[in-house]
Amino acid sequence: PSGSEPATKIVINLERLQQLPADKVGPLARYAAAIQSQRGDYNGKVLSIRSEDLRSLAIIYDMTPGELTDQLISWGVLPPEARPSSQ
Ligand code: C2E
Ligand code: C2E
Ligand code: C2E
Numbered sequence: 001p002s003g004s005e006p007a008t009k010i011v012i013n014l015e016r017l018q019q020l021p022a023d024k025v026g027p028l029a030r031y032a033a034a035i036q037s038q039r040g041d042y043n044g045k046v047l048s049i050r051s052e053d054l055r056s057l058a059i060i061y062d063m064t065p066g067e068l069t070d071q072l073i074s075w076g077v078l079p080p081e082a083r084p085s086s087q
Helices: 014-019 022-039 051-060 065-075
Strands: 010-013 046-049
Touching: 010 014, 010 051, 014 022, 022 046, 022 051, 022 065, 051 065
Parallel strands: none
Antiparallel strands: 010 046
16 A cells, blocks of 8 residues: 555665666666665675665655565565564
8 A cells, every 4th residue: 555664674675676667766776876886885685774765765766665665575686574563
């Protein structure tokens, strides 16, 4: 449903992210690549990012953090457990 709670633990599935079309996930993919570069963390299958980053990404996607959480779960980029209401 809309109005879901935003994810509290954001662990991005990088393999899934690479499978999705760039016109959908381009901004997220660039953001994740920038964080990997800043950390020097290139070898992971997943990338843990700050909850603050979800708020920034939501602005980029013109959604609320809760709506973006739902979108990322539906794309398979976040696991369903990322949503606090399902824990
Ligand atoms: P976890 O947080 O559930 O992470 C499980 C595994 O996912 C990690 O195993 C690692 O292989 C991968 N992973 C998660 N986030 C990232 C990421 O941003 N980059 C990369 N490259 N891999 C990631 P690992 O490293 O053996 O860690 C096992 C557990 O140890 C973690 O479980 C967590 O509970 C703890 N841990 C490891 N590093 C940290 C850390 O920097 N901070 C905290 N608080 N716990 C950590
Ligand atoms: P910074 O914010 O000044 O953080 C410096 C170092 O503190 C990081 O180096 C990391 O070792 C540690 N650190 C800071 N916050 C956390 C945290 O929540 N968990 C853990 N486990 N460690 C933390 P690192 O990883 O080499 O990152 C270098 C710089 O890259 C950071 O400097 C920051 O500017 C940026 N960065 C890295 N990861 C992220 C991220 O997920 N989101 C954002 N917005 N920036 C990030
Ligand atoms: P984590 O390392 O288990 O950290 C959990 C929470 O503890 C972070 O949630 C943040 O609220 C706080 N925290 C940990 N280290 C620091 C720190 O050095 N400075 C500050 N101000 N707070 C800290 P948050 O921000 O949502 O980050 C979630 C996860 O994203 C972290 O889990 C870590 O796995 C990853 N992460 C975030 N920033 C960095 C970073 O700069 N470098 C690396 N390597 N990982 C990061």
